[in-house]
Amino acid sequence: MIVGEQKPIKEIMESVAPYKRVLILGCGTCVKTCFAGGEDEVEVLASALRLAFKTKKQRSIEIEELTIERQCENEFIQEAAAGIGRNDVVLSLACGAGVQAMAERFPAAPVLPGVNTTFIGIQDRPGIFSERCSGCGDCGLARFGGICPVTRCSKKLLNGPCGGSQNGKCEVDPSIDCAWHLIIERLTELGQLDNLKTYIPPKNWQTSTSGGPRKLVREDQII
Amino acid sequence: MSNDDMTIKPLSKLHEILLNGEFAVTGECGPPRGANREVIAKKAGLLKGFIDAVNVTDNQTAIVRMSSIAGAVHLIEAGLEPVMQMVVRDRNRIALQSDILGAYSMGIRNILCLSGDHQSFGSQPDALNVFDIDSLNLVRTVKDMRETGKDMSGFELDIAPAMFIGAAANPFADPFEYRVLRLAKKIDAGVDFIQTQCIYNMARFKQWIKMAREEGLTEKVYILGGVTPLKSAGMARYMNNKVAGMDIPDEIIKRMGSVPKEDAIEEGMKICLETIAELKELDGVSGVHIMAIEWEEKVGEIVKRAGLKK
Ligand code: SF4
Numbered sequence A: 001m002i003v004g005e006q007k008p009i010k011e012i013m014e015s016v017a018p019y020k021r022v023l024i025l026g027c028g029t030c031v032k033t034c035f036a037g038g039e040d041e042v043e044v045l046a047s048a049l050r051l052a053f054k055t056k057k058q059r060s061i062e063i064e065e066l067t068i069e070r071q072c073e074n075e076f077i078q079e080a081a082a083g084i085g086r087n088d089v090v091l092s093l094a095c096g097a098g099v100q101a102m103a104e105r106f107p108a109a110p111v112l113p114g115v116n117t118t119f120i121g122i123q124d125r126p127g128i129f130s131e132r133c134s135g136c137g138d139c140g141l142a143r144f145g146g147i148c149p150v151t152r153c154s155k156k157l158l159n160g161p162c163g164g165s166q167n168g169k170c171e172v173d174p175s176i177d178c179a180w181h182l183i184i185e186r187l188t189e190l191g192q193l194d195n196l197k198t199y200i201p202p203k204n205w206q207t208s209t210s211g212g213p214r215k216l217v218r219e220d221q222i223i
Numbered sequence B: 001m002s003n004d005d006m007t008i009k010p011l012s013k014l015h016e017i018l019l020n021g022e023f024a025v026t027g028e029c030g031p032p033r034g035a036n037r038e039v040i041a042k043k044a045g046l047l048k049g050f051i052d053a054v055n056v057t058d059n060q061t062a063i064v065r066m067s068s069i070a071g072a073v074h075l076i077e078a079g080l081e082p083v084m085q086m087v088v089r090d091r092n093r094i095a096l097q098s099d100i101l102g103a104y105s106m107g108i109r110n111i112l113c114l115s116g117d118h119q120s121f122g123s124q125p126d127a128l129n130v131f132d133i134d135s136l137n138l139v140r141t142v143k144d145m146r147e148t149g150k151d152m153s154g155f156e157l158d159i160a161p162a163m164f165i166g167a168a169a170n171p172f173a174d175p176f177e178y179r180v181l182r183l184a185k186k187i188d189a190g191v192d193f194i195q196t197q198c199i200y201n202m203a204r205f206k207q208w209i210k211m212a213r214e215e216g217l218t219e220k221v222y223i224l225g226g227v228t229p230l231k232s233a234g235m236a237r238y239m240n241n242k243v244a245g246m247d248i249p250d251e252i253i254k255r256m257g258s259v260p261k262e263d264a265i266e267e268g269m270k271i272c273l274e275t276i277a278e279l280k281e282l283d284g285v286s287g288v289h290i291m292a293i294e295w296e297e298k299v300g301e302i303v304k305r306a307g308l309k310k
């Protein structure tokens, strides 16, 4: 899933300050799962903002709450139209894709991000999320025992660990597992350590972000 | 790298010394945090006559310093042979290749290909890192330039750099069993010489060299063992805890702490000399790499007292 984290309330307050009527728009998919922008977070944020503006004795601010299933899909976006029409600004708690989808679909309405989109990852255990994939566009997981060095090695090394790996931890921070330690462990378990003898040539980053904004065309799905 | 093969033309002085089967001595020179070439000239003066080649670090610990290319050129002007370090942290493949061409055109003949310390260690942790290619890809690139005369795109270069290629190895990093496989991979990629991480844990180093010997790797690559003289027990503890990939056994730390403070430097020197003496006798070790960064005046003493004829 896409993992994100709600922006600090202070930053949100500054961004909505110029507006009178604010629609806080939640998204019911990824950001709900990571507790950043689902229905519950919309409700909590709305109360916090109302309270904060009240105690600051600034002019009143009206806040409307709404959460749709997915802000990144046209099919669901329309449900927000009426609410957007009634307000001056949309504070979207979706990921960066959701925020942009809303901005495209409703060009007349200012859309502000309320979440910092951080990574594509998983929930290791309740409340702990970690990154797994950088969407490089050419998945090499088969070689690495299902552990991605592009994303999980702090130096994106493809031919083995650097000299800083110690006790299974990355030199960058002892709270980070060394991806290469994990890869070697897993390949040893699978009896595939020989995989690592193969020299991996320089990665082609054209399929990743260095090729410019990416687009996927599925001829068979075009109507 | 068979020593009796007289057909091999040395690529650099360091290469020649190793080809002749002499025990090589390399040192290290950190360029200044500024544009003052005098700093390099001064360090060169301290090292000259004691060592065969000097590594010039490339923004070591991710702190901005004079470039390793410029530092290497200043060393050449001072009459020393540089080993230009190059990390893949800050430059993409276009910049790396371009700098290799430039370096060779300036007379630089040795290169050490490294990943580079992560920028989070340095003074500008907010920088974007590159890591377009890894250190092995860099080794292969320099090797291909030398062997095929082509750059990474396959373009035939006008004059192709023919550099003597080095890489680092850390026998003390984990996972241990994998470290020899990694060395083999570096050799396959085209490495000619290896400089190791500082050796304090001799037992582990010997085990690594033994495994390398058994795989026939010491026949294919020159290994220079790394040493750094310790100044105090505090420094030993600090390095052990804070420097990535460093392994200083307790008994060494205790030994440093067991002497009066004023004798600590001499004790560190003794440990260093004992290490060099063992390295000289060790099958598969071709030289020593003395890393005494910001303590260059110590190098001459080490070389003299270790009986490394220079
Ligand atoms: S190799 Fe690429 S696509 Fe596969 S997990 Fe890693 S970043 Fe994602």
Ligand code: SF4
Binding pocket: A152, A153, A154, A155, A156, A157, A160, A161, A162, A163, A164, A165, A166, A169, A170, A171, A172, A177, A178, A179, A180, A181
């Ligand atoms: S310690 Fe491991 S994860 Fe960290 S940079 Fe080195 S190889 Fe990559």
